[in-house]
Amino acid sequence: MNRRVAKGLWTLVAVMGLAGCSDLGEPIRLLPHAELSSTAIDFGTVAVSATASRSVIVSNSGNGALNGSASVTCAGYSIQSGGGAFTVPPGGQHTVIVVYAPSGTGTSTCQLTLGDGIPPVSLTGVGALQAPGAQCVLSVPSIDFGFAAVGGSTQSGYTITNPGTAPLLLNVVPTCDDFVVLSGGGSSTLPPGGSLPVTVQFVPRAGGFISCAIANGPGCPDVTVSGNATTVSFAADIRPVLTTTCALGCHFFRSTADIVNVPGSIYPSYILIKPFDPQNSLIYRKITTPPPGAGGRMPEIGGPLSPATIDKFRRWILEGALDN
Numbered sequence: 001m002n003r004r005v006a007k008g009l010w011t012l013v014a015v016m017g018l019a020g021c022s023d024l025g026e027p028i029r030l031l032p033h034a035e036l037s038s039t040a041i042d043f044g045t046v047a048v049s050a051t052a053s054r055s056v057i058v059s060n061s062g063n064g065a066l067n068g069s070a071s072v073t074c075a076g077y078s079i080q081s082g083g084g085a086f087t088v089p090p091g092g093q094h095t096v097i098v099v100y101a102p103s104g105t106g107t108s109t110c111q112l113t114l115g116d117g118i119p120p121v122s123l124t125g126v127g128a129l130q131a132p133g134a135q136c137v138l139s140v141p142s143i144d145f146g147f148a149a150v151g152g153s154t155q156s157g158y159t160i161t162n163p164g165t166a167p168l169l170l171n172v173v174p175t176c177d178d179f180v181v182l183s184g185g186g187s188s189t190l191p192p193g194g195s196l197p198v199t200v201q202f203v204p205r206a207g208g209f210i211s212c213a214i215a216n217g218p219g220c221p222d223v224t225v226s227g228n229a230t231t232v233s234f235a236a237d238i239r240p241v242l243t244t245t246c247a248l249g250c251h252f253f254r255s256t257a258d259i260v261n262v263p264g265s266i267y268p269s270y271i272l273i274k275p276f277d278p279q280n281s282l283i284y285r286k287i288t289t290p291p292p293g294a295g296g297r298m299p300e301i302g303g304p305l306s307p308a309t310i311d312k313f314r315r316w317i318l319e320g321a322l323d324n
Helices: 003-018 234-244 282-287 307-318
Strands: 034-036 040-047 052-060 066-070 077-081 084-088 093-100 106-112 121-128 142-149 154-161 168-174 179-183 186-190 195-202 208-215 223-230
Touching: 040 052, 040 093, 040 168, 040 208, 052 066, 052 084, 077 106, 084 093, 093 106, 093 121, 142 154, 142 195, 154 168, 168 179, 168 195, 179 208, 186 195, 195 208, 195 223, 234 307, 282 307
Parallel strands: 040 121, 142 223
Antiparallel strands: 034 052, 052 093, 066 084, 077 093, 106 121, 154 195, 168 186, 168 208, 179 195, 208 223
């Protein structure tokens, strides 16, 4: 085969690849992959004529668009937002908020359907009425769990008391899967003058700020729970790159105080690291695609950083650029 023919074949292969064909000439199929934040939601016990809301996040980890349609058809359940037809691009998310409003006492079940190829979400709630004279008092209105690494956990708690004159119906359940009730959870009855300690564990599954609530029963206030989940450590993952990679280490970036919300010394119109905003963080842009007027890509020696290392910088910034 002469060189001209060979070149022509390689050109044909390249064109086929750009057209979305495999090396066998068949189209490459772009497929979606649905992932749900939860496949079952427990609304707990809700006072008759009151409401409780929960959310389901539909993520697409595939490489094709994910098409779905969210609906519920049971009495007492409705969709507050995110209902009807939706499309989730690769790497994107769609949030559906479901409301439970019992019109009578007893257990109600339903399903949130999300479309072909997406598993339905089972819904359960209980309508109830508190006896006159029951009172629900919480020791705290909210709990900040601080920081926890994904895969790790941290614990805290609160106490429910009943200073009233009648038994208090309780049903202690979390409203999202990142918080788990270790003790004091589920249905119970608290006698007058009684108290119930509740222990909650923060077990984040993804990085970033997470907030939801612990529902306590009909007529009882929720306890707001929140925490910051991290997948990247500045000390273990980011600082070694800044201090040992030649062209980066020359800048002596050894602590978060040197870079977070700090203007660049050479390019002062840019912030070195802007928490939660990689695209407006000069260091991240310099190791990916430098902005106009900010010089070339870093590091200058040894070639670009690996995709895995660049992704650590991105996630660290999205998680708040913490000094952890």
